[in-house]
Amino acid sequence: MRLLVAALDAELVAFPAEIEGFGRLVTGPGKLKGAVGLTRALTAQTYDEIVVVGTGGAIDPRLGAAVYEVTAAVQHDVTDIDGIVGQHVSMPARVETRAVDAAPRRVLDEVTIATGDHFVDDAEAVATIRPLGASMVDMETYAYIWVAQEFGVPIRVLKAVSDRAQDDAITDWRTAVTACSAQLWEVFRADYGV
Known part of the structure; x- marks a missing residue:
């Protein structure tokens, strides 16, 4: 059994309510909700793989409006005791995914994502x-990967570009989230044969 995870219901609007072989979890936005929600799910049941789908802001201008495979995450909203941005006092600076290699998968461009507890929407x-x-930003991926590592469960993260993380990005996200969900469903369906 695999676990399908998203932060928001809106990111799963194109997905059927039930998918054979998959449990489903919507955690809510942010690192804490993501960590607590996934921890509860992994405590309650054993899963062979976690598959995260969701949206992210592109901060690399070379990224188009597509789905990307996130293979690593950093935190952009933390500093260590020396004031170094992206370094946490006790957490790893970077976490990486461990996906199950047995399943045939579409080849997607791989990216690193920067996670933080606020919606990024300005050039500064x-x-x-x-x-x-990082090439993208979001609010949960670092937490999901870290929790998956703590439980020893392979994780795969698929993110669709919803906005450019610039002025009025939240308006762009609200407009794009349905189309992003459809893109994610297409990749998910092709890769998992559902």
């Missing part, structure tokens, strides 16, 4: 985040 924030090596 993007300029601060880009040096961390």
